[in-house]
Every structure is written in structure tokens, then in C-alpha cells.
Amino acid sequence: MDDSYAVNLRWRPLFAILVVLSLLPAAAPAAARSDQEHDRVRFLPGQPPSPPVSQFAGYVTVNERNGRALFYWFFEAQTSPAKKPLLLWLNGGPGCSSVGYGAASEMGPLLVNGNGTGLEFNKFAWTREANLLFLESPVGVGFSYSNTTSDLDEIDDALVAEDTYTFLVNWFNRFPQYKSHDFYIAGESYAGHYVPQLSEMVYERNKLLEMNQHINLKGFIVGNALTDDYYDEKGLVEFAWSHSVISDSLYKHVTNVCNFKTIFFTGECAHAMSLVYTQYDKIDIYNVYAPKCNTNESALSSDSTVEKTAKVFRKFKRLRMYSGYDPCYSIHIEDYLNRIDVQKSLHANISGWINDRRWSICSYSVYNNYDDNIFTVRPIYSKLVKTGLRVWVYSGDIDGRVPVIGSRYWVEALGLPIKSQWQPWYLKNQVAGSYVEYEGLTMATVRGAGHDVPQDKPAEALVLINSFLSDRQLPTKN
Template sequence: MAGPGILRLYLVSALALSSCSLSLASDQRNADRVVRLPGQPESPSVSQFSGYVTVNERHGRALFYWFFEAQTTPEEKPLLLWLNGGPGCSSIGYGAVSELGPLTVVRQGAALKFNEYAWNKEANLLFLESPVGVGFSYTNTSSDLDSLNDDFVAEDAYSFLVNWLERFPEYKNREFYISGESYAGHYVPQLAELVYERNQNKKGKSYIDLKGFIVGNPITNDYFDSRGLAEYAWSHAVVSDEVYKSIKKYCDFKNSNWSNDCSATMDIVYSQYQEIDIYNIYAPKCLLNQTSASSAVQAFFENGQDQFRRRIRMFSGYDPCYSSYAEDYFNRKDVQRALHANVSGLVPGKWRACSDPILNSYNFSVFSVLPIYSKLIKGGLRVWLYSGDADGRVPVIGSRYCVEALGLPIKTQWQPWYLDKQVAGRFVEYHGMSMVTVRGAGHLVPLNKPAESLTLINTFLRGEQLPTQR
């Protein structure tokens, strides 16, 4: 049996190791602080950090993050992770500087401006470039890029969270939520499930206080999403009655391998979107010849069955060519230095808003995440799905089919919600989750309807109901 002296030695050693770990975490955190970015407005002040978190030491795999503390009382606010989809699109190029971050990029990437509708008004906001190979995230093992699938992405994101919380220990016991859009309709619930499962098995160091998730215009179930895309195109006068009759005749969307007749008919649908923006059917089309975007859009129309394509356009009233401005900004060397990005030069080529190689090599193996919804709803998590109702790529029709398929009893009937005395959208509350539409928004809801999206996320985080009175 160990004597008192030995026990004291163990205790002192443990305390010393703990103190050393905290000191290293503090040093790394301080090194990640971003004092001020090129072109950033002098006021208001923004507390921000960015850098790399290693997720696999053996492979030399590291993910890039950008973190904004809440604008007021960050010590009282929850932690909110945001993920963009693609697969292959950057959460800093879209979510952070184009949609919901406090600093958004202005024309030609010359500067940043403050976003008065930023989501860090109500939460500490964390953006992650995922999977590896997206944006500034990198690996020293090239075979990693051939292994990407939903499980791989979820494991890396979980490893990132555990290691990031070691660097920012004050958030370890904070309420945690996950959010995202488009193909993050897979990433978000899958990461939530992984956190939920690991929480059952381990307490203490790796416990994450997950409370719920919210997804926007999410890829959810291949059958319902494909069916919704076709029905939306017909119901919104994009295609003719004859084309829609052919779809109903030839297309069995339950079969992932479409027949030749179905593919030919759906090609007609996609061809109608060459002249308009599929991601917001009432928006103006970007007329710039964008090197980073044009190839992906062309590939989308050449192969309509691909899961998802790059999002490059904006809603009416905004500059529709914003992704090129983000690329101009993040390829500036002074910006990369300020963000502690690409410090070792391991990121190949230019920074892109979306990665064609990642999209083209991604292994699509999960066709529905609805079973995860059922599991996590039963586990007591708060679950919301929202949909901009002008999106033709992941339309509200398909999302309604997905939610209805869960078979949840209705708590509050379908009804309007309001902002500034106007109908902002509709919502329905089930016992277990809520579905919300945002009127006039396309695929990128926080970009198209910033005030509505801020109301939406604040209501979700507070566990409240959307305003039902003018």
C-alpha cells in the first residue's frame, strides 16, 4: 500500500501536469488571438481567435477554425458551431464572411464590414473548415483525401471539438449547439449523434454539454429531397406540365440509380436552371466569369445526379458575385498572416470558397439521416429545421416530406411568424422538433434574410416560440 508521502508525490505530480497543460492551452489560445484583420473596421471591437487544431497527429491532419466571442457577456452565452456543406465548401468563406459572422467581406475583397445581424449577438460563434482539404484545413497524408465520407468527417469534427475545448477550457461546461446548412444537413446531425454517444460512454474530460442542433435547407433524405426538387420546379413554373408528367412516369427516386429515361427528364429540369439561380429562383444571376465558381456550376448541369454543387450567388439587393470577393480576401498574404492561416505553406494552391477535388472524390454512403433525428429527439435534444422557401436545390417541399416522415405528433399547428409586423415565414411545432420557413429566402437564409435569421437563431437558443403576433 502506498504511504502518505507517495500519495502526496502523486498529487503534486498530477497538479504539476495539470498546471502545465493549462499553461500550454493558455499559450496556444493567446497565440490564436486575432488582434485586427486587414480592412477590419476600427469599431465596434471584435474578440476573435483563429488557427489550427490537430485532429490526427500520425497523419498530420489539422482543421482550421475561426472563433468569435459573443458581443456581450460571453461568459453567459452558449457555444454555437457552424458548418457549411458542399461537400467541400468553406464555413469561413460562406458562413463567417458572407452570412452570419460579425465581419463580412466587401466588394473585391478589399475590406470587411461589421454585420449588425451577426449570430454572435446571442452566442459564442465557432466556424470550422471541414472536412480536411477544405479551405485552409490540410493533411500531410494525401490518402486521407480519398477516404472522405460522412463517418470520417464526423470523427474529425468530434476530435476537433475535444481538442479545441482543451484550448478554450472555459467553454467545456457551456451549453453547446450545432448548426449548418445544405450538405451540413448530414454533418450536423451525424456530429450531434457522435457527441451524444460519446457522452453516454465518457464523462469528465471529453464530455460536451450538447443541447441541440439546427439545420437550414438541409440535405436530409435522398428520396424526399429529389422528389421535392422535381415538384418544386413544376409548382414554381420552372418546368412544364409535360416534363413533370415524364418525371412521375420515369423517375423512382427511391432507387439511387436513376434510369436513362429519368436522367434524361431530370436533365431538362436542370437545364432550366442554367439561366436562373437554382439556389434562389427569384434572385439575379451572377454574370461574372468566376474562375472558382464557373467550373462547378457547369459540372452541376452536366451531371444532375451529383449530390450538391457550389453556392455562388446572392439574393436580390445583394451583390450576386460575393464568393469571388471572399476568395480575393483570403488569398491575400497579409490576411493569412493575421488569421494564422497557411503558416507552414502546407495548403496547396489558392484558397477556394469550395473545393472541386473534395466534392468529386467524396464517398457518398449515407442516404438518409432521419433515423438520427428520431434517435436524438428521443434523447431529448432540441431539434429545428428551417428552410428558405425560394431555394430550388434543397426546397421546402422535400424538407416537409422529411419532417412528416418522422411521424411526430403535432404540438402547435402550421402558422405564420412575424418580424416588423410582416409575415417572416411559417412554422409548425411537433413534440420533439420544430420546422420553420423563411419567406423569400433562398438556400443561404442568413444572407438573404439577416434580420429574420437572427430572430430565428435567438429563438432557437432560448428554447422559445417564434413571434406569432404582428
């Protein structure tokens, strides 16, 4: 063996190491690493000691001049975060917290326990499939804030989309190692407006940017999503009648006096719809077969007046514990997130602005001041399904607020060619729901789930998000 060959053998291990290092994701710049570590959540009060959870939380400024900042809570995937996609989750309302709902009671890895004293690990957490980013949006929701009071009087879908896009750009500057990951947007309820509008904005802005500045958007998924006022309202009334919530006579009266194709109800229609909502005073509109929360302290308590009934039912959702059913669970979330030690650990409320009031899972002021001026976002679907983005829609089938009936109406109205017919999907040899595949869009139902599918059916929801992210059909019995 000559000397040159021996030298080559000695250098081969080093060469192999250099090759491996070249395949690893680029390290974040020093400034970004410093900002990340500042936001790292070491441990939360009442957090179980195992398994370990890698998490970050804090503020991202979206408007320097006005001092507008949005609060986020981010969890790295449980395994191989460098290889997993990034999923942004948004709750609706408008005015409800993605930290309080999505992170703390639906698909986050740490759920508030049944008495609000601590946390429990969620074995059905979506961090099994993705890096999970929760955002409190719009400004005024949860811990998100503005130093300019007038900001809270000028909120609409356009502002929410712009602020969320700015948040993403700035968040990726703080976490540049995730910039190249496949990126998906998800949400439920009024996020049926937020998610497609944000997706459209990312898609359009990408066309104006260099490739290295793109947000790597691959698709979006929405659940029990407000989408089209005509079909959603029509579906709400038909669901109430078909599930014996309202009488035949009230159903006929509503169909006679209401034209849901107009933005504003007539006086007769408004009164008729108030009678429909009033029938839900004693049952849960968000899960018609679940116990009703009757605790006066709960944000879920109802008021049968015309204006307040419509607003309460639109804004606030029933919550379910991961380990069992508790219709008043939002009280426990508010108790936990109002603890000073919890806020300090999350780097929340750093300026103390929230000290004069309690953190609430939903903001009445945001809802009441929100300019909901978009009648339908259906045209965005017609546009984006042609771009190659992955688009899924799902519905818990016992939700009375945004019923599957209305969602099926507006999806069918898109006029997309069908790839595979309506069929059941399964979990543990039981029908978990049904789905239909169109060209460019998949619609699925989750059997026995209400408005917040990951709360009611966490195992099924995990299968759903796994199938979506991996671009596979939902499992069939065969």
C-alpha cells in the same frame, strides 16, 4: 461594539470578493491560455476599427500520424461571452468552406465587403446571441489540410463526423473555459448530413465518458438541409414545376421514369434530371427569384453537361452581400482570403502548402472524391428527438436546390405528434415565415429566403437563432 464584531465587519468585503470569484468561470490552465493567445487574431486587414471583435483562428490537429489538421475561426459573443452558449457552424457541399460562407458572408460579425478589399461589421451577426465557432471541414476544404495525400481519397460522412468530434475534444482542451457552456451545432445544405451525425456521435460518446468529460450538447439546428434523398429529390422536381421552371411535359416525364427511392438513377432518370437542372442554367437554383451570376470567373458558372450540371448545382451557392445583393460575391471572398496579409493574420496556410493554388470557397476535389453513401439521416432524427435535445429545421422558401417541399415531406414522415399547428411568425408586423411544432422538433420557414437564409434575410435569421437558443416560440403577431 466589541472588537470581534469590528473584525467581522472588516472581513466582510473580502468575503464578498471571494464569493464573486467562486462564481466566475475557471481560468484556463497556463498551457491552454498560451495556445489561445497564439491563435488570437489581433486585427485583420481592412477590419473596421469599431466595434471591437474578439476572435481567434488557427489549426487543430485531428490525426497526428497522418498530419491531418482542421482550420477554425472563432468569435466570442459581443457581450457576456462567459454566459452565452457556444454554437458550431458547418457549411456543406460537401466541400464548401464555413469560413468563406458562414463566417465571411452569412452570420459572422465581420463580412467581406463588396469588392474584396476589406471587411464590414455585420449588425445581424449571430455573435449577439452566442460564441460562434466556424470549422473548415472535411480535410481538404479551405485551409484545412493533411500531410497524407491518400486522406483526400477516403472522405465520407463517417470520417467527417469522427474528425469533427476529435476537433471538438482538442479545441475544448485549448479553450477549456467553454467546456461547460451549453453547446449547439448548426449548419446548412449538405451539413444536413454533418450536423445530425455529429450530434448523434457526441450523444453516444457522452454516455461512455465521465460527466466532467462530456461535451455539453443541448441541441442542433439545420437550414435547407439535405436529409433524405427520396423526399429531397421529389421536392426538387415538384418545386421546379410549381415555380414554372420546368414544363408540364418534363414534369410528367420525370415522374414517370424516376424512382427516387433508389440510390442510383436509371439512365432514363439521369437524363431526365439533367434536363431539369439544365433549366437552371439561366436562373439561380439557390434563389429562383434572384439575379443569376453570369461572370465566367465565378465558381457559380454553370455547365449544362449531365455530370457537371448536377455537381455544380449541388456544390456551389449564390452569395449575397450583407449590405446589398451581389450574386457573384464569392469572387470577393476568394480575393480577400487569398491575400498573404490576411492569411498571416488568421494564422492560416502556415506551412505555405496552398501557395501553388488559390484558396477556393468550394473544393472540386473534395466533392468529386466524396463518398456520399448515406441515403437518409432521417432515422437519426427519430432517435434524437426522444433524448430531450432541442431540434429545429428551417427552410428559405424560394430555394430550388433543397426546397421546403422536400423538407416538409421528410419531417412529416417522422410521424411526430403535433404540439402547435402551422402558423405564421412575424418581424416588424410582417409575416417572416411559418412554423409548426412537433413533439421534439420545430420546423420553420423564412419567407423570401433562398438556400442561405442568413444572407438573404439576416434580420429574420437572427430572430430565428435567438428563438432556438432561448428555447422560445418564434414571435407571433399577438
